Amino acid sequence: MLKLGPIRALGTMSGTSLDGVDAAVLVTDGEKIYEFGPSDFRPYTPGESDVIRAALGKWDEVDDAAEVVETAHAQILSRFDPCDLIGFHGQTVAHDPAGRGTLQIGDGAILAEVLNTPVAWDFRSADVRLGGQGAPLAPFYHFALAKYLGATAPVMFLNLGGVGNLTWIDPAKSAPEEDGALVAFDTGPANAPINDYMLTHFGQAYDDNGAVARKGNVDDDVLGKFLSHSYFYKMPPKSLDRDDFAVLTDWIAPLAPNDAVATLTACCAMAVVQGMDHCPSKPSAVYVTGGGRKNATLMDMLTAGLDCPVLPVEDVGLDGDMLEAQAFAYLAVRVAHGLPTSCPATTGVRAAIGGGTISRPTGN
Numbered sequence: 001m002l003k004l005g006p007i008r009a010l011g012t013m014s015g016t017s018l019d020g021v022d023a024a025v026l027v028t029d030g031e032k033i034y035e036f037g038p039s040d041f042r043p044y045t046p047g048e049s050d051v052i053r054a055a056l057g058k059w060d061e062v063d064d065a066a067e068v069v070e071t072a073h074a075q076i077l078s079r080f081d082p083c084d085l086i087g088f089h090g091q092t093v094a095h096d097p098a099g100r101g102t103l104q105i106g107d108g109a110i111l112a113e114v115l116n117t118p119v120a121w122d123f124r125s126a127d128v129r130l131g132g133q134g135a136p137l138a139p140f141y142h143f144a145l146a147k148y149l150g151a152t153a154p155v156m157f158l159n160l161g162g163v164g165n166l167t168w169i170d171p172a173k174s175a176p177e178e179d180g181a182l183v184a185f186d187t188g189p190a191n192a193p194i195n196d197y198m199l200t201h202f203g204q205a206y207d208d209n210g211a212v213a214r215k216g217n218v219d220d221d222v223l224g225k226f227l228s229h230s231y232f233y234k235m236p237p238k239s240l241d242r243d244d245f246a247v248l249t250d251w252i253a254p255l256a257p258n259d260a261v262a263t264l265t266a267c268c269a270m271a272v273v274q275g276m277d278h279c280p281s282k283p284s285a286v287y288v289t290g291g292g293r294k295n296a297t298l299m300d301m302l303t304a305g306l307d308c309p310v311l312p313v314e315d316v317g318l319d320g321d322m323l324e325a326q327a328f329a330y331l332a333v334r335v336a337h338g339l340p341t342s343c344p345a346t347t348g349v350r351a352a353i354g355g356g357t358i359s360r361p362t363g364n
């Protein structure tokens with residue numbers, strides 16, 4: 001049995017931008033953050049990304065991609081000193097909570113054997129079975145971070161990965177599942193459409209520091225059409241699959257390349273600005289995590305659109321490259337300690353529940 005005090009957990013995230021695996025150690029009892037530990041990144045090779053990309057949107061015949069995910073995780077995780085528990089998110093390849101469910105590939109039971117450590121995994125399925133979106137799940141960790149930072153007024157965490165998601169937090173509440181503590185949802189597409197366009201039109205994986213967007217002009221017609229999409233008028237909680245806004249590809253096709261990248265960047269920023277209307281109050285600060293915080297054009301657009309300070313999480317001493325990996329370390333400990341990992345305000349699940357299962361190595 002795992003002890004109920006603080007334990008050393010190692011969390012992983014293989015996100016929708018398909019760039020690689022983040023892994024980070026966190027010492028926590030599943031409520032309080034005690035210590036941040038070492039972290040590491042293991043990029044996918046172009047060949048590996050292609051195999052995963054080919055699995056996107058599929059619900060079966062994803063064994064090759066699952067093997068890539070398991071191998072990459074086994075490699076990165078074996079570089080760390082032993083820990084008490086691993087939180088393995090896996091790789092989302094399909095997400096349709098109202099229909100077929102949600103699929104994160106990679107088998108946690110195999111990793112438990114290979115690494116000889118208990119593994120918490122399959123974090124999203126139970127939430128979907130109980131009527132939730134299965135995402136976003138980082139909000140309970142964002143709540144712990146707000147407490148760790150000593151916030152006294154509402155704050156927001158904004159993750160800009162392949163998809164964007166925000167969490168509004170009232171730090172005066174004592175637990176994340178308490179009524180009014182959290183509002184969370186996916187804001188819209190973030191880096192994924194920018195990356196896809198950069199790859200096909202510029203042969204680059206992403207728009208480094210937003211330099212291409214900076215040179216272009218935003219097309220107001222496309223931006224207006226994008227912002228009138230029904231997704232933005234749905235009340236939260238709500239979540240997206242990586243390619244739910246594939247229609248953007250057609251809309252930007254007639255634009256000059258710099259203008260297309262500028263417009264996609266504005267779509268990401270303005271979806272967040274519009275999303276703010278769903279929050280109970282203006283936060284005292286927006287702490288930005290995920291790779292999008294390194295895009296200066298995107299950060300400038302957010303600052304111009306949001307009437308509050310917009311800061312990379314590094315400004316308050318956190319690591320924006322590893323925050324999601326830490327989140328799955330945190331959630332793993334919550335699963336082990338029988339604490340909830342989502343609630344009606346974060347995913348729309350019927351009641352606060354603890355998702356995730358724990359696989360133990362044979363003999364433990």
Ligand SMILES: Nc1ncnc2c1ncn2[C@@H]1O[C@H](COP(=O)(O)OP(=O)(O)OP(=O)(O)O)[C@@H](O)[C@H]1O
Pocket residue numbers: 013014015016017018019159160161162163164191192195205206207208209210289290291292294295296324
């Ligand atoms: N220097 C940079 N300039 C601009 N964009 C960057 C930079 N560095 C990273 N990014 C963007 O951030 C992306 C990676 O972000 P991140 O690692 O947060 O995504 P993820 O975890 O895969 O996604 P998700 O949170 O949706 O699961 C890159 O693919 C790129 O688009």
Ligand SMILES: CC(=O)N[C@H]1[C@@H]2OC[C@@H](O2)[C@@H](O)[C@@H]1O[C@H](C)C(=O)O
Pocket residue numbers: 015016092095102134135136137138139159161162163164165186239240324
């Ligand atoms: C289904 C799925 O994997 N969703 C991811 C994705 O990437 C960002 C956004 O969409 C968020 O909803 C979620 O990831 C973060 C870690 C979350 O669950 O909080």
